[in-house]
Amino acid sequence: MTHDRRPDSPVEHGFPHLPVVRASIAALFRRLSADGIRAYATSFSPADAAFDASEDLHLGAQRVASAMVRALRLPDARMVVGFRPMRDAATVELAAGPEYFVEVNDRFRTHRRDLAAALSHEVAHVLLHRLGLRFADTAENEILTDTAAAFLGAGWLLLDAYREDALTWQRFGYLTPEEFGFVLAKRAALIGEDPSSWFTSPQAYEAYVRGRAVAERDRRRAPLSTAGPVARLRYARDRRAGAVSVPGAGAAYRFEGAVDGGGLRVSFPCPVCEQRVRVPVRGRLRARCGLCRTVLDCET
Numbered sequence: 001m002t003h004d005r006r007p008d009s010p011v012e013h014g015f016p017h018l019p020v021v022r023a024s025i026a027a028l029f030r031r032l033s034a035d036g037i038r039a040y041a042t043s044f045s046p047a048d049a050a051f052d053a054s055e056d057l058h059l060g061a062q063r064v065a066s067a068m069v070r071a072l073r074l075p076d077a078r079m080v081v082g083f084r085p086m087r088d089a090a091t092v093e094l095a096a097g098p099e100y101f102v103e104v105n106d107r108f109r110t111h112r113r114d115l116a117a118a119l120s121h122e123v124a125h126v127l128l129h130r131l132g133l134r135f136a137d138t139a140e141n142e143i144l145t146d147t148a149a150a151f152l153g154a155g156w157l158l159l160d161a162y163r164e165d166a167l168t169w170q171r172f173g174y175l176t177p178e179e180f181g182f183v184l185a186k187r188a189a190l191i192g193e194d195p196s197s198w199f200t201s202p203q204a205y206e207a208y209v210r211g212r213a214v215a216e217r218d219r220r221r222a223p224l225s226t227a228g229p230v231a232r233l234r235y236a237r238d239r240r241a242g243a244v245s246v247p248g249a250g251a252a253y254r255f256e257g258a259v260d261g262g263g264l265r266v267s268f269p270c271p272v273c274e275q276r277v278r279v280p281v282r283g284r285l286r287a288r289c290g291l292c293r294t295v296l297d298c299e300t
Contacts, residue, residue: 024147049116117157181211
């Protein structure tokens with residue numbers, strides 16, 4: 001069943017931040033390495049996120065925070081969780097550690113099901129702080145943080161917290177629901193998981209499906225051999241024009257060198273890590289991404 005979005009919805013949809021999301025994925029691979037990314041193969045457990053009214057508020061909050069620290073591989077960090085009235089869902093004080101003070105909105109005293117989602121963003125802030133990884137622009141840095149949480153296995157909770165009906169709405173984070181879906185689908189393809197069964201929000205699942213469709217299109221872009229006939233025709237046209245061409249709408253490849261000099265090369269973003277791959281234009285070949293080590297079948 002499809003749940004139509006409200007026409008007057010205050011929730012932003014679509015993919016307005018996708019260039020920054022792609023840059024964030026590449027930055028994570030560069031900082032952590034391919035092996036480091038794959039060390040996050042176990043996603044945050046729905047059981048660890050469960051927090052009902054029968055559990056002591058502060059002990060339960062510390063339990064969820066500790067589980068989030070383990071999931072994001074920060075075993076020497078300790079989260080001290082407090083509650084207060086505030087506009088945002090949560091905030092963290094980034095200090096030298098090992099203790100970090102996280103303040104969360106008072107509404108999580110009773111709306112406990114989404115506490116883990118709020119903590120995933122804040123613990124991701126701590127992880128990036130420890131790694132020394134950040135973007136200069138504040139808004140882009142928040143997008144990096146959401147992307148890191150989702151790509152490293154904890155941020156599916158941020159998407160699951162998205163709910164919307166005729167009267168109410170809720171969303172966490174700085175990515176749109178569809179962008180969260182895109183990042184989660186990229187992760188799922190990399191480590192071979194299917195997060196769809198974890199979603200308790202039907203709107204979150206639908207956003208995941210829309211984001212997954214965009215991620216799957218990345219794997220069917222020219223010059224990858226899985227590209228469809230329309231993309232291949234456009235690529236052939238641009239290849240004939242060579243370095244002076246302006247690739248068609250939606251194409252991410254670029255040509256370098258001279259068409260008639262035998263030195264024409266094409267570069268394109270790796271569908272796994274977004275690092276640009278550069279190969280000679282000489283028909284069918286296999287290329288290995290230097291960053292994530294993925295082997296790509298190409299028709300250049």
